[in-house]
Amino acid sequence: MSAIVEFDSVGLRYGTGAEVLRDLDFRLAKGGFYFLTGPSGAGKTSLLQLLYLARRPTRGRIQLFGQDLTDAPRDFLPDFRRRIGVVFQDFRLIRHLSAFDNVALPLRIAGTSEAELESQPELLVADEPTGNVDAEMAIRLLHLFTALNRLGTTIVVATHDISLIARTPGAQLIRIEKGTVSDPTGLLKNPPAGGARVP
Numbered sequence: 547m548s549a550i551v552e553f554d555s556v557g558l559r560y561g562t563g564a565e566v567l568r569d570l571d572f573r574l575a576k577g578g579f580y581f582l583t584g585p586s587g588a589g590k591t592s593l594l595q596l597l598y599l600a601r602r603p604t605r606g607r608i609q610l611f612g613q614d615l616t617d618a619p620r621d622f623l624p625d626f627r628r629r630i631g632v633v634f635q636d637f638r639l640i641r642h643l644s645a646f647d648n649v650a651l652p653l654r655i656a657g658t659s660e661a662e663l664e665s666q667p668e669l670l671v672a673d674e675p676t677g678n679v680d681a682e683m684a685i686r687l688l689h690l691f692t693a694l695n696r697l698g699t700t701i702v703v704a705t706h707d708i709s710l711i712a713r714t715p716g717a718q719l720i721r722i723e724k725g726t727v728s729d730p731t732g733l734l735k736n737p738p739a740g741g742a743r744v745p
């Protein structure tokens with residue numbers, strides 16, 4: 547199994563508060579399509595922020611693209627970020643841009659070259675991407691995600707949108723509750739080779 551992301555006993559606290567994420571132990575398979583679900587306040591946005599390197603964990607280790615980032619110097623991170631596409635929760639899609647250009651916009655701003663964009667982000671992280679868009683744009687976005695996934699991009703989408711999940715057979719659900727991910731079947735600890743690629 548080739549893991550693109552590996553969390554090892556990861557915890558996160560804000561300031562001196564209690565941990566809002568705790569005991570996160572999971573791997574995401576390269577090429578997988580994952581939906582992150584769970585109630586409001588469970589920690590979805592915080593977990594995604596760790597994934598796209600907007601925050602560092604206060605405990606545990608995170609490996610991304612096969613490298614341990616725990617002790618990586620700060621100036622190491624921009625190169626990693628350029629390999630990650632992000633669609634934010636309050637992201638307003640720009641109507642006249644294609645779904646691809648909307649997703650590419652933050653990468654372009656971060657300095658990803660057109661040549662790098664051609665070869666697709668290796669990891670795409672989306673935080674409730676369809677929360678503020680109409681049904682047509684939601685479908686366009688989902689089509690973009692599945693098309694990127696077929697080309698090999700690993701996709702992680704936090705959502706409450708059951709219809710999105712229903713339209714994506716083969717995707718794997720990660721359920722987060724009260725700051726931790728349960729993995730009763732062990733699939734997240736030892737994902738099947740190739741992950742849950744959308745057919």
Ligand SMILES: Nc1ncnc2c1ncn2[C@@H]1O[C@H](COP(=O)(O)OP(=O)(O)O)[C@@H](O)[C@H]1O
Pocket residue numbers: 560566584585586587588589590591592593
């Ligand atoms: N910047 C922050 N400072 C302090 N607490 C935060 C911050 N962001 C989120 N939290 C807290 O962390 C917990 C998880 O929040 P969040 O990751 O936004 O969950 P979700 O996206 O599942 O709704 C909540 O209790 C929330 O209040």
Ligand SMILES: [Mg+2]
Pocket residue numbers: 590591592635673
């Ligand atoms: Mg959130």
